[in-house]
Amino acid sequence: MRHQTHTGHEHHGAHGTGGKVTWSMAAQATLHCLTGCAIGEVLGMVIGTAFGWGNVPTMVLAxxxxxxxxxxxTLRGILRAGVDFKTAFRVALAADTLSIAVMELIDNGVIVLWPNAMDAHLSDALFWGALAVSLAIAFVVTTPVNRWMIGRGKGHAVVHQYH
Incomplete structure (x- = not known):
């Protein structure tokens, strides 16, 4: 997924400097975060299941x-803009850490609290249903966080100066 999918961001003024931050901008940033989280979550669950790990090590890996x-x-898009790796890595950390942390806290919290979800297997509808619902809830909770960060010139607002 390329950062160019954040269409519409460049038309709203400079983030954190008086430009209007829209819910659409926040949703795009959150969708970007959700993509990485979903890939990591599913891959972690698949690996943990394949190796017969328990819930805790599988969740830590995910x-x-x-x-x-x-x-x-995030790094992929920044590096394509010609930024050196050290700078790109710092920008990615600044842009995504809070967003990913909130998303993971909510996502995994829902899974832990959902009856029998922790014991569901990859072949169970409960596994996929609980994961989909938990990611949807995480998206709804994380979007206002991203809107707040972008409005202060943080989060994905930092990334856009490299486009």
């Missing part, structure tokens, strides 16, 4: 991979 893929998607 969370680590969610951060990895979330940062990787």
């Amino acid at each position: 969370i680590a991979l969610a951060f990895f893929f979330g940062y990787a998607l």
Whole structure:
């Protein structure tokens, strides 16, 4: 997924400097975060299941991979803009850490609290249904966080100066 999918952002003024921050802008940033989180979550669950790991190590791996893929998607776009890796990595950390952390907290919290979801297998509808609902709830909760960050020139507002 390329950062160019954040269409519409460049037409709303400079983030954090008086430009209007729309819910659409926040939703686009959150969707970007959701993509990385979903890839990491599913891959972590698949790996943990394949190796017969328990819930805790599988969840730790899924969370680590969610951060990895979330940062990787941001890094990819920044590096394409010709930014050196060290700077790109710092920008990705600044842009995505809070967003991914909130998303993972909500997503995994829902899964933990959902009856029998932690014991569902990849072949169970409960696994996929609980994951879809937990990611949807995480999206709804994280979007206002991203809107707040963009409005203050943080989060994905930092990334857009490299486009």
